[in-house]
Amino acid sequence: MRADFRIWGLLPAWVIMGFTLIIPIGIVIAVSFAARGAYGGFDWALSGEPYVQILYQVGWTDELEFNPQYLYIIARTLWLAAITTLICMAVSLPVAYYIARQPRAVKAALVYLVTLPFWVSMIVRVYAWLMILGNDGVIEKALVATGLTSGIDSLLFNDGAMLVGMVYSYLPLMILPVFASVEKLDGALIEASHDLYANRWVTLRRVILPLAWPGLMAGAILVFVPCLGAVLEPILLGGGKQLLMGNLIQTQFGGGRNWPFGAAIAVVLMGLVMIVLMARALRDGGRHDAA
Amino acid sequence: MTSRGKAIEVEGVTKDFGTFRALDGVSFDIYDNEFFTLLGPSGCGKTTLLRMLAGFDAPTSGAIRLHGKPILDLPPHKRRVNTVFQSYALFPHMTVEQNIAFGLENLGWPKDRRSARTAQMLEMVHMAQFARRRPDQLSGGQRQRVALARALAPEPEVLLLDEPLSALDLKLRQAMRDELRTLQRQTGITFVFVTHDQEEALDMSDRICVLGQGRIQHLGTPNEIYEDPANRFVADFIGETNFLPVQVISVDGDMASVKTPMGQVVTTLQKAATAGQAATLSLRPEKIGMEDQAVGEIMQGRVTNKNYMGGYTHYTVDVGGTELRVSKRNAISHSQSFEIGREVRLGFRHDSARVLGA
Numbered sequence: 001m002r003a004d005f006r007i008w009g010l011l012p013a014w015v016i017m018g019f020t021l022i023i024p025i026g027i028v029i030a031v032s033f034a035a036r037g038a039y040g041g042f043d044w045a046l047s048g049e050p051y052v053q054i055l056y057q058v059g060w061t062d063e064l065e066f067n068p069q070y071l072y073i074i075a076r077t078l079w080l081a082a083i084t085t086l087i088c089m090a091v092s093l094p095v096a097y098y099i100a101r102q103p104r105a106v107k108a109a110l111v112y113l114v115t116l117p118f119w120v121s122m123i124v125r126v127y128a129w130l131m132i133l134g135n136d137g138v139i140e141k142a143l144v145a146t147g148l149t150s151g152i153d154s155l156l157f158n159d160g161a162m163l164v165g166m167v168y169s170y171l172p173l174m175i176l177p178v179f180a181s182v183e184k185l186d187g188a189l190i191e192a193s194h195d196l197y198a199n200r201w202v203t204l205r206r207v208i209l210p211l212a213w214p215g216l217m218a219g220a221i222l223v224f225v226p227c228l229g230a231v232l233e234p235i236l237l238g239g240g241k242q243l244l245m246g247n248l249i250q251t252q253f254g255g256g257r258n259w260p261f262g263a264a265i266a267v268v269l270m271g272l273v274m275i276v277l278m279a280r281a282l283r284d285g286g287r288h289d290a291a
Numbered sequence: 292m293t294s295r296g297k298a299i300e301v302e303g304v305t306k307d308f309g310t311f312r313a314l315d316g317v318s319f320d321i322y323d324n325e326f327f328t329l330l331g332p333s334g335c336g337k338t339t340l341l342r343m344l345a346g347f348d349a350p351t352s353g354a355i356r357l358h359g360k361p362i363l364d365l366p367p368h369k370r371r372v373n374t375v376f377q378s379y380a381l382f383p384h385m386t387v388e389q390n391i392a393f394g395l396e397n398l399g400w401p402k403d404r405r406s407a408r409t410a411q412m413l414e415m416v417h418m419a420q421f422a423r424r425r426p427d428q429l430s431g432g433q434r435q436r437v438a439l440a441r442a443l444a445p446e447p448e449v450l451l452l453d454e455p456l457s458a459l460d461l462k463l464r465q466a467m468r469d470e471l472r473t474l475q476r477q478t479g480i481t482f483v484f485v486t487h488d489q490e491e492a493l494d495m496s497d498r499i500c501v502l503g504q505g506r507i508q509h510l511g512t513p514n515e516i517y518e519d520p521a522n523r524f525v526a527d528f529i530g531e532t533n534f535l536p537v538q539v540i541s542v543d544g545d546m547a548s549v550k551t552p553m554g555q556v557v558t559t560l561q562k563a564a565t566a567g568q569a570a571t572l573s574l575r576p577e578k579i580g581m582e583d584q585a586v587g588e589i590m591q592g593r594v595t596n597k598n599y600m601g602g603y604t605h606y607t608v609d610v611g612g613t614e615l616r617v618s619k620r621n622a623i624s625h626s627q628s629f630e631i632g633r634e635v636r637l638g639f640r641h642d643s644a645r646v647l648g649a
Contacts, residue, residue, distance in 0.1 A: 188380035191347055194367040195374045196394035197445065206393075210384045 025270075032263035042259045050264035070248070074268070077245040080159070081227035084166040088174040088223045089216050091167070096179040096215070097208070111179065114172050122169065126232050129165050130156065133237070157239030165233035170226060174219035181215030182208075221280060225273050245269050295322040296358070298449055298481040299344065304353030306339055313339050314350070315505040321449075321483060326475050328484045330492040331502035332528065340502075341451050341485045345374045358448060368397070373442035374451045377458070379434045381426040387413070387437050388422045394445040412440040415474070432463045439471075443478060452484045456491060468494055489529045493517060501525050521562060523647050526573040533579075533615050535572040537646070539564045547646045552613050555588050561646035569649045576605065576618040578643035581629065584619075585638030594633050604628060608637060 035045040055071065056064040099110045117125055132138045133155040140155070155161060185208065193203040231246040238244075243251070245265060252262025299321040306314040314336040321327045329337040342348040343355060346367035355363055362370055373394065381390050391412050395405045413419045416436035426434055435455060442450055452471075456464045472495050475482045486492055492499050493513040501508045501516060501524075508528075509521035520526035523534070537549035540556065547561035549572055557572065564570045580586055592615065596607035606617045606629065617637065619626075629635055 186378065186380060188376050188378050189382060191345075191367070192374070192376060192380035192382070193393075194347075195345060195372075196441070197368045197397035198393070199366075199368050199397075202397060207382060 028263050028266055031259055032267045034260045034263075036258050036260050039257075041257075047260070050258075050260040053261050054264060054268065070265075073243055073245060073248055074272075076242065077228055078272070080163065080166065080244065081224050081230075084163060084170065084227050085174075085220050085224045087163070087167050088171050089178075089220060091171060092174040092178045092219060093182075093209075093212060093216070096175055096182045096212075099175075099179055100183040100185070107183075111176075114175050114179075117172060122232060123236075126165055126169065126236050129161070129168065129237055133161055133164070156237060157241065159238065159242070162233050162238035162242075165237040166227055166230055169230075169233065170223040173222040173226075174216075177218040177222065178212060178215040181212050185211050217280065221277065224276060228269055228272060295324070297321070297356075298323045298325070298358060299483070300354075300356040300359075301340070302354040302356070304340070304343065304350045304355065306336065306343070306348070307351045312505055316353070317502075317505075317507055318353075319500055319507060319510055321481060323481055324479050326472065326482045326484065326495055326497045328486060328492045328496040328499045329502060330486055330489060330499050330528075331508075333487055335502040336505050337485045337487075337502050338453060341374075341453055341483065344449070344483065345372060345451055346370050371445075371448040372451055373445060373447040374453060375438050375442045375455045377453045377455065379426075379438040379455075379458075381434055381437055381441070383426050386423050386425055387418060387429070390426070390437060391441045391444050394441065398445055408444055412444045415443075415477070416440045416470075431459050432467065435459065435467060436470075439474065443474070443480065447480065449481045449483060452482060454486055455484075456486070457488070464491075471495060493529070501528065503528065519560065519562075519645065520573065520647070523571055523573070526645070526647060531576055531616065531618075533574045533576065535574065535613065536649075537570050537572045539566050539568050539570050539646070542566050549646055553590055553611050555590070557588065557641050557644055559641045559644045559646060563648040564646045571647045571649055573645045573647055574615070574639060574643070576616040577603075577620070579615065579617045579637055579639045581606070581617060581619050582627070582636050585636045587638050587640035587643075589636060589638045592635055592637055594629050594631050594635060597629070597631055599628075606635075608635060610637065 031042055032050055033046055033048065034042040035047050035049065037043050052064065053070075055066065055068075057067040059065040095114075099107055099114075102110060130137075134140075135156075137155070189207055189211070190203060193207045198206065229246045230244055231250055234242065234244045234247050245268075249262045249265050249269070252258045252265065256262070297320045301320070302318050304314055304317045305312065313334075317336075317340065329340060331337045339348055343350055343363075346362070346365060349363060354361060357370065357372065382393065385393065388409055391409045392405050395408060400408070409422075410419070413422055416439055418433065418436050418440065421429060421433060421437075426437070429437065435458075438455070455471075456467055459467060468491060471482075471484075484492075484495065493516075496513055498510065498512055499516050500510045503524045509516055509525040511519075516525060517529055520529060526532050527534070535551050537551055537557075540548045540550055542548075542561060542564050545560055546558060547564040547570070548556055548558040549564070549570060550556050551572060561570075590610045592608040592610035594606055595609050595614070598605040601621070603618050603620055604626075606619065608615050608617050615637070
């Protein structure tokens with residue numbers, strides 16, 4: 001009776017998960033093995049072609065030539081996501097530490113400020129960076145006003161601008177878990193460290209960092225995973241010249257009219273995310289066994 | 292005492308928190324190899340004083356010297372003192388061994404000397420078999436020992452202890468008192484111990500500094516502080532006592548004659564009494580004898596309350612309208628006990644009472 005209820009009682013959850021998650025993923029996987037339709041869409045036909053297309057292109061003489069252009073995009077995506085994650089980690093630790101050391105009321109206000117950008121549409125926020133970085137933007141005006149320069153080439157439409165946008169977009173997702181772990185850190189531990197002849201640097205490296213590590217790791221997942229699928233920043237700030245995987249997928253379902261290829265890249269992206277999550281889960285499991 | 296070196300000199304230390312004066316011109320010396328206790332109720336400034344010695348707080352004015360050298364300009368990691376924290380503050384991500392070796396690593400001890408010292412400390416606090424454990428796998432008493440070993444390992448000039456026993460249960464606290472005292476004798480390191488527990492202070496200390504309202508109320512040996520308290524605050528804070536409002540008849544040097552509310556004239560040691568003025572007579576409950584133990588100044592009273600405590604029985608006795616607390620040792624099994632309502636004969640020796648300020 002009880003065991004039955006444990007299964008059937010969860011039926012609503014099963015239904016929601018099934019219809020909104022498992023079935024759509026199944027469809028994407030199915031489409032990734034289909035053939036490209038003549039007028040867009042796809043035709044049912046079991047084919048590995050979309051996956052082959054990631055690595056090879058069909059040459060003039062109908063033979064497959066190795067073409068690394070999509071690999072480059074995947075590599076660039078991983079690279080930018082990793083750099084973004086590292087910058088977020090480096091920035092969030094001092095910010096979280098500062099917030100955690102404030103009196104209760106100030107702390108609550110600062111945490112609220114960190115989450116405030118989430119209330120504004122992502123597109124609007126990324127657009128704001130156009131005005132900051134663009135020609136005649138805030139930064140250029142400031143530089144000209146101080147007489148440092150008489151004018152600069154646009155700061156926009158390069159990897160740097162894209163990186164700034166991605167760090168800005170996902171930083172709160174890093175600050176919150178890091179804050180949660182830093183806040184639990186007993187101030188007496190830091191005093192104990194100083195008391196035992198550790199200077200600030202040693203205290204940071206040997207006491208604060210190891211104890212903030214769970215928060216940093218949780219934040220890294222929260223930042224790295226959405227970075228892999230970033231679409232807005234490459235288009236608006238990167239100028240759409242250099243694509244990331246998210247743009248590539250979007251293009252294939254839109255202008256490119258190659259759904260199976262788009263689906264195949266989406267499956268690869270999902271695979272990358274799963275590898276990251278599983279690597280972390282295995283590491284955590286290993287750590288618990290060791291303890 | 293004067294031939295011993297001064298480990299710490301505290302000179303005119305004042306500390307203000309906003310408009311609140313936590314410490315008001317406190318001065319004292321702590322000698323080498325001494326077990327020195329800062330005792331007082333919460334908020335008396337004892338922990339602030341300890342934190343100043345460690346370097347976590349700075350006084351508003353005044354000076355502190357460690358073996359003759361001023362230390363107020365030194366950050367905590369450059370002071371050769373170590374602290375045993377109230378919460379122990381063991382590093383949760385390190386093993387017991389790593390915790391103990393932490394200070395030695397920062398001092399740059401070579402590896403072999405470090406591990407030898409760590410092993411020696413583990414042995415000293417009887418924790419050798421727990422070297423590889425993490426703090427969350429230890430009991431409260433074991434953590435306490437690790438915290439001690441960690442603080443003693445770098446051979447500090449002075450060891451600071453911030454209410455280290457307050458988190459332990461009663462039995463363990465008793466055992467740790469003896470261990471702390473033994474450790475202090477073994478190592479010969481100066482201990483500065485902060486507590487609000489007067490029993491702990493009396494038990495362990497060479498000298499006690501009683502702090503109250505930001506000032507030193509009394510500094511002396513446990514015996515001096517208990518038997519000859521400097522003022523009402525000290526007599527009240529250390530142990531139990533009866534305070535009787537008295538009228539001073541005459542003062543002769545250290546001695547004063549006073550008239551008690553029960554009508555007797557008592558002549559004994561005085562602190563701050565002026566002839567013709569009101570004063571307070573402090574009379575400890577165990578200094579009053581009952582029935583066959585009643586000697587000296589004899590009074591008649593009636594038992595109004597009785598608390599059996601095992602080793603002692605505490606009575607409240609009404610003597611002509613004045614309530615006196617009397618404690619009687621149960622020296623033999625089934626010691627004579629006095630029921631509520633019974634008339635009893637009480638007595639105390641004049642030199643057991645003390646005349647204090649009103």
